[in-house]
Amino acid sequence: xxxxxxxxxxxxPFEKLRLFTQKYKKWLLLALFVVVAIIPLVYDDVYxxxxxxxxxxxxxxxxxxxMINGYSGQFNxxxxxxxxxxxYTASLxxxxxxxxxxxxxxxxxxVTMIFGYLVSKPTLRLSGIYLSIVTLGFSExxxxxxxxxxxxxxxxxxxxxxxxxxxxxxxxxxxxxFYYLVLVLxxxxxxxxxxxxxxxxxxxxxxIREDQLAAxxxxxELRKYKSQNFMFGAFFAGIGGCLFAYFYRYIDxxxxxxxxxxxxxxxxVIGGQGTLVGPVLGAVIVNTLTEALRSLDQxxxxxxxxxxxxxxxxxxxxxxxxxxxxxxxGKLRRKGKAxxxxxxxxxxxxxx
Amino acid sequence: xxxILQAKDVCKYFRGLKAVDGVSMEVQxxxxxxxxxPNGAGKTTFFNVCSGVYEATAGxxxxxxxxxxxxxxxxIARKGMARTFQNIQLFKYMTVLENVKIGNHIxxxxxxxxxxxxxxxxxxxxKEALERAEAVIEKVGIAEYxxxxxxxxxxxxxxxxxxxxxxALEPKILLLDEPAAxxxxxxxxxxxxxxxxxxxxxxxxxxxxxxxxxxxxxxxRILVINFGKRICEGTPDEVRSNRQVHEAYFGKGTxxxxxxxxxxxxxxxxxxxxxxx
Amino acid sequence: xxxYALQQLMNGICQGSIYALMAIGYTMIYGVxxxxxxxxxxxxxxxxxxxxxxxxxxGNFFLGVIGGFMASAVWGIVLYILCYKxxxxxxxxxxxxxxxxxxxxxxxxxxxxxxxxxxxxxSVFENVTYTILGIRITTLQMIIISVVIVFAICFTLFLTxxxxxxxxxxxxxxxxxxxxMGINVQRTVLIGNGIGCALGGVAGVxxxxxxxxxxxxxxQLVGNKALTSTVLGGLVSIAGSAxxxxxxxxxxxxxxxxxxxGFRDVITFIFLVIVLIFRPKGLxxxxxxx
Numbered sequence: 001x002x003x004x005x006x007x008x009x010x011x012x013p014f015e016k017l018r019l020f021t022q023k024y025k026k027w028l029l030l031a032l033f034v035v036v037a038i039i040p041l042v043y044d045d046v047y048x049x050x051x052x053x054x055x056x057x058x059x060x061x062x063x064x065x066x067m068i069n070g071y072s073g074q075f076n077x078x079x080x081x082x083x084x085x086x087x088y089t090a091s092l093x094x095x096x097x098x099x100x101x102x103x104x105x106x107x108x109x110x111v112t113m114i115f116g117y118l119v120s121k122p123t124l125r126l127s128g129i130y131l132s133i134v135t136l137g138f139s140e141x142x143x144x145x146x147x148x149x150x151x152x153x154x155x156x157x158x159x160x161x162x163x164x165x166x167x168x169x170x171x172x173x174x175x176x177x178f179y180y181l182v183l184v185l186x187x188x189x190x191x192x193x194x195x196x197x198x199x200x201x202x203x204x205x206x207x208i209r210e211d212q213l214a215a216x217x218x219x220x221e222l223r224k225y226k227s228q229n230f231m232f233g234a235f236f237a238g239i240g241g242c243l244f245a246y247f248y249r250y251i252d253x254x255x256x257x258x259x260x261x262x263x264x265x266x267x268x269v270i271g272g273q274g275t276l277v278g279p280v281l282g283a284v285i286v287n288t289l290t291e292a293l294r295s296l297d298q299x300x301x302x303x304x305x306x307x308x309x310x311x312x313x314x315x316x317x318x319x320x321x322x323x324x325x326x327x328x329x330g331k332l333r334r335k336g337k338a339x340x341x342x343x344x345x346x347x348x349x350x351x352x
Numbered sequence: 353x354x355x356i357l358q359a360k361d362v363c364k365y366f367r368g369l370k371a372v373d374g375v376s377m378e379v380q381x382x383x384x385x386x387x388x389x390p391n392g393a394g395k396t397t398f399f400n401v402c403s404g405v406y407e408a409t410a411g412x413x414x415x416x417x418x419x420x421x422x423x424x425x426x427x428i429a430r431k432g433m434a435r436t437f438q439n440i441q442l443f444k445y446m447t448v449l450e451n452v453k454i455g456n457h458i459x460x461x462x463x464x465x466x467x468x469x470x471x472x473x474x475x476x477x478x479k480e481a482l483e484r485a486e487a488v489i490e491k492v493g494i495a496e497y498x499x500x501x502x503x504x505x506x507x508x509x510x511x512x513x514x515x516x517x518x519x520a521l522e523p524k525i526l527l528l529d530e531p532a533a534x535x536x537x538x539x540x541x542x543x544x545x546x547x548x549x550x551x552x553x554x555x556x557x558x559x560x561x562x563x564x565x566x567x568x569x570x571x572x573r574i575l576v577i578n579f580g581k582r583i584c585e586g587t588p589d590e591v592r593s594n595r596q597v598h599e600a601y602f603g604k605g606t607x608x609x610x611x612x613x614x615x616x617x618x619x620x621x622x623x624x625x626x627x628x629x
Numbered sequence: 630x631x632x633y634a635l636q637q638l639m640n641g642i643c644q645g646s647i648y649a650l651m652a653i654g655y656t657m658i659y660g661v662x663x664x665x666x667x668x669x670x671x672x673x674x675x676x677x678x679x680x681x682x683x684x685x686x687x688g689n690f691f692l693g694v695i696g697g698f699m700a701s702a703v704w705g706i707v708l709y710i711l712c713y714k715x716x717x718x719x720x721x722x723x724x725x726x727x728x729x730x731x732x733x734x735x736x737x738x739x740x741x742x743x744x745x746x747x748x749x750x751x752s753v754f755e756n757v758t759y760t761i762l763g764i765r766i767t768t769l770q771m772i773i774i775s776v777v778i779v780f781a782i783c784f785t786l787f788l789t790x791x792x793x794x795x796x797x798x799x800x801x802x803x804x805x806x807x808x809x810m811g812i813n814v815q816r817t818v819l820i821g822n823g824i825g826c827a828l829g830g831v832a833g834v835x836x837x838x839x840x841x842x843x844x845x846x847x848x849q850l851v852g853n854k855a856l857t858s859t860v861l862g863g864l865v866s867i868a869g870s871a872x873x874x875x876x877x878x879x880x881x882x883x884x885x886x887x888x889x890x891g892f893r894d895v896i897t898f899i900f901l902v903i904v905l906i907f908r909p910k911g912l913x914x915x916x917x918x919x
Binding site for chain 2: 192195196198199200201202203204206207210211213214215216217218219220221222228232274
């Protein structure tokens, strides 16, 4: 098995597009930002604006999951649990204590981050599927506790009457205003993520994703960085959950089912795990799809599910994933031979 | 000369299997120390105990006079030990430069805050990481692959990246686990020269190999292990003349050659008799 | 109180044995395919519906069990083609996403085809309640437990005594080596997956009898139980996952004596998390085995 050079082979138009966008990244980003920023000014339809707000919120949420799954290789299935915590923290503080958005939002992030720490700490020894199951369990535990703890959370009734964000004398009640608020937060989120990834911290995460043994033998503190990574992802998930609460003005525990977590994962995977732009693409595509399929009524979820399976067949590395990645082409292989063997040692084995 | 790495009666048992059984060694500062032994002799296990990948069943390991027994690998790396792996363990989906930059991890202190706000420390660290990484890449001779994904390189180059990554740690001692495995004679010679060169720069190096010639030409002192036990230790000449080493490598009967031949003849005779029938 | 506890224990054993059967099937799938499935609950549900319609038309219990078995096996083959075949050697998360999507598809299709209203399951045998030492046991409970035991024994014998079983075990250990030994790996994986799903289907039959109703959301309730039991048992141990399922059933039924019913599922997950913290490879995996 030698090295296959993809560039010499016939380059698909899709690949060309990817390389093109990579080349003019800065300009395209700027152009995109301008377009996204003026859409509400020229296009006036509340229904579509609401969808766009939704997309923007999911950009934050999907990116936060991508930080964990895509960059440190810990497969988190319980993002819905983090969303739930963020949403409830913000909405309870806002409705019960009347605190301002400027306080509740960071607090939602921080509280979720603390939960991220609590999940990651005992699970550091776990790997692969075991870790995933614990995160899944965590997500369900959070949801069920929130659902059943009626005195504190309102239980099945949810939290109603969450006020619109309002600070510096500006009210974000109108969709336009809220849209810009979320847009600013998206830009900040992506900017922060970009900077962290391109630093010693981000490199340490990626080294853990690639090869834990090698990373530790180079002095990368596995425990510290894994748990830091979880906290980082959880923080932004909390922010996303908080925006959710302020957007819908009402939340209940059933908005955070495992299906919601799966929805976020599919955005990340469809867009391309381990790339910054991937979750953005994924959020746009998945949300547009679910809206476009609304007219199909009861067949909607069937078609949606079929499309996801189709996406995985067609482009398993995600839209933004490189064609020379492990997943490209007809041959699907797990990362590297050694890693493969290790993994099977870890989890597989004979049925007994 | 002072001892930099010392192992005292190190044992590592996997359930019943005594992979390493009471091996001691002392590596002096500035030397190239070789560990040889047949396949499955316990060399790599011994390495893994020294570098903290495995916990020793018994015995102690000292690095520069400080006990490091049972410490995790990341801590041992911080104290100045770097290593490579028998089956190359690169960060395959990162570029060569990024791979080597991680070698600089322990020399920098950037935290998340620094990264987000691009503080002075971040800028200082990034500059240093880049400079050091480029210097090491240049030294190892893989500058042309600087921005290539490490996983796509040829076997020999991957070995070099791994060494470069370890060197970026600026370790007190460098452990190389079968660095010549899978290399052609030319590459092996090149590697040998390279190891001598960095040794001359002051690096202390421990090499595992089962290629006798490679190690005899390279090392100042050699430790021979078989069945997890230390057989002998000494200069290449001393090892070469040691009878037990021959036995370990070639088996008991082969020294005289008579025994084997006789058996062969017996077999041949039987075979011809069968044919006649 | 003691009596109540014993009664709950009995219910726990009964429910736990259904979980155990699901977990055995799941272990089979995970062992052979090597990938996690999130559509198992839906396969159980399909088995339930298969049995439901057989019950309605034939009224025979045994035919119903066969119906459930077959329905899930067939749907399992569809699952294999869509979600596993192409991704056997790809990173795990890809097939995981596919199985999640498949589960969504199955559930919604079932709602369209069968309707989302719960259907009352016709009685296929006379349900008598016996009282032994103050504990009530129904015919249904005894039948459930004995079906599970029969299937568990047959399955174990199949794995250890037959040629096909040996092939399945070989493939679960090392696909590459099995291929070199001349085993058709793709086909063996397909069969293993089919059998695993079919066992889930049988569990589905027992479930609809237990709840006396059949509805498309049934799978959602139990899918995670199967996964949890299997993880508790160490993913590849059949005895382990059976014990895992049993312990979850018992724990749940005893647990609701002390805490509100709403927290029932929380018990399972908290138990799982605690177990994994102390035994990262599950309850019943011997330490140091490779």
